[in-house]
Amino acid sequence: xxxxxxxxxxxxxxxxxxxxxxxxxxxxxxxxxxxxxxxxxxxxxxxxxxxxxxxxxxxxxxxxxxxxxxxxxxxxxxxxxx
Numbered sequence: 001x002x003x004x005x006x007x008x009x010x011x012x013x014x015x016x017x018x019x020x021x022x023x024x025x026x027x028x029x030x031x032x033x034x035x036x037x038x039x040x041x042x043x044x045x046x047x048x049x050x051x052x053x054x055x056x057x058x059x060x061x062x063x064x065x066x067x068x069x070x071x072x073x074x075x076x077x078x079x080x081x082x
Contacts, residue, residue, distance in 0.1 A: 062075055
């Protein structure tokens with residue numbers, strides 16, 4: 001390899017800096033995806049717990065809409081079957 005087959009130090013510095021930034025961004029994307037997967041799993045767990053509570057409340061009160069501000073509820077009218 002001859003001296004003429006190299007890029008300049010300035011060009012090398014720019015390429016190296018951009019490459020480092022890209023590697024860092026890739027790492028952050030990966031960390032973000034892992035966090036996203038954790039949040040999805042947490043949401044699924046909470047959703048399952050909500051379904052259990054809904055069933056318990058339905059057994060106690062029937063089908064109701066609950067006001068989350070004060071805990072009051074209204075019965076949901078059952079649709080008539082034809």
